[in-house]
């Protein structure tokens with residue numbers, strides 16, 4: 001299959017590994033931002049094939065994992081109301097809030113429905129004019145254009161019973177926050193190819209300059225990631241720090257301009273809380289005033305809901321690449337995909353779920 005088989009080709013992967021081994025002369029810590037990239041690394045054991053001097057740490061790029069607890073609690077509150085149909089992607093139903101998850105609310109009679117796109121949420125709103133349909137609109141820059149277009153469409157069609165509970169996060173401010181942390185060990189980043197497909201990579205150049213850190217926009221297949229690692233290693237060994245694009249089959253410098261315009265029309269940049277990490281200035285998107293009639297937070301007066309993370313979950317350190325899931329005492333014991341304590345174990349893109357699926361041998365047996 002074009003654009004798939006050749007990126008899983010063992011011969012190409014072996015050649016890249018050999019080049020990486022020849023080029024890596026010093027220890028480097030590299031972070032892949034996206035949870036999809038983390039899963040590929042774990043699934044194909046790429047981290048174990050690299051020279052020992054290279055360490056891969058996993059970043060905060062799992063949208064389900066970083067959606068703040070408050071947002072989940074707001075969704076739980078809304079889903080409990082008889083007049084509301086809460087519409088969401090399937091992953092979100094199992095994310096634990098302060099008092100259970102959306103599955104629990106559904107089991108207690110709440111009208112919670114799973115969709116694959118915001119367009120389906122709009123359809124539910126058209127079909128149920130007597131109910132209030134709230135779409136849980138989360139994600140990185142990748143999902144923002146479709147969510148923006150759904151909100152715009154709702155206004156064009158005057159669908160008055162549709163609104164969105166928005167929790168959008170942006171990658172570049174998160175990289176800035178990671179780099180300004182005194183604990184940061186990261187020498188180079190693999191930026192998320194799908195995010196850059198939408199946004200381009202112009203903004204990453206400022207980060208590479210400011211922090212003298214190389215950034216390579218990478219894809220999601222094993223060969224993509226090995227090539228991105230090689231590009232980073234070459235830069236690090238040469239002492240350069242620029243942005244390079246490995247994922248050329250999808251990413252252009254400016255990204256998708258129509259998608260960016262849709263985001264800018266409906267959303268504006270705001271400070272945003274990241275689950276486990278805390279507030280990162282100007283790292284989120286909120287619905288603009290002009291579209292306020294479609295903002296569930298404003299319509300339902302949910303701003304006052306706040307929440308604290310459970311102490312046992314170390315996802316804050318996992319999402320910043322400071323620790324790995326097996327370092328968590330609950331990993332694979334009290335926290336599993338069937339009984340998750342934290343969001344990184346729930347999501348199909350979460351680092352803890354990746355380790356649970358592919359490195360379960362690392363579970364510590366408590367004695």
Ligand code: SF4
Nearest residue numbers: 313314328335342352
């Ligand atoms: S294993 Fe579970 S409790 Fe530990 S950091 Fe991951 S999600 Fe949190």
